[in-house]
Amino acid sequence: MYNLVIKPHALEMAKEAYDWYEEQQEGLGDLFLKELDGCFSRAEKLPLAYAWIRKDFRQVLLTTFPYVVIFEILKSDVVVYAVFHTSRSPRKKFKK
Numbered sequence: 866m867y868n869l870v871i872k873p874h875a876l877e878m879a880k881e882a883y884d885w886y887e888e889q890q891e892g893l894g895d896l897f898l899k900e901l902d903g904c905f906s907r908a909e910k911l912p913l914a915y916a917w918i919r920k921d922f923r924q925v926l927l928t929t930f931p932y933v934v935i936f937e938i939l940k941s942d943v944v945v946y947a948v949f950h951t952s953r954s955p956r957k958k959f960k961k
Contacts, residue, residue: 867938869909871945875934878948882932900927901948904934912936912943922946 879901887894904925908915915923915936924933935947 867909867912867941867943869905869945870942871905875945875948882930882948882950886930897927897930897932900929901932901934905945908934908936908945909943912938924949 879898883894883897885894886897904927908923908925912923915925918924918935921937922935923937924935926933931951933949933951934945935949936943936945938944
C-alpha cells in the first residue's frame with residue numbers, strides 16, 4: 866500500500882479550481898472535490914496503473930472536469946505535485 870502525499874502547491878491549485886467552480890454555480894466546487902478525491906484514491910491504490918508522461922511523473926485524468934493530477938511514486942509514497950487544468954500549456958505542468 867502506498868501513502869498519499871499532497872504538496873502545498875497542488876492543494877493551492879485545487880483550492881483555486883474549487884473557488885472558481887463555486888463562483889460559477891453553488892455546489893459545483895463540491896462535485897469537483899469529490900471527483901478529485903476519487904482520483905487521489907485511485908492514484909494511491911494503483912499508482913503503477915498510470916503511464917509515465919515525463920521522466921518519473923504520471924497523471925490521472927478527472928472524467929467530468931478538465932483537470933489532471935500529476936504525481937510521482939517515491940518508495941512507498943504517491944506524491945501529488947499538481948492539479949492541472951488541461952487548457953493550460955503542457956509545459957507548465959512541471960513548473961512551480
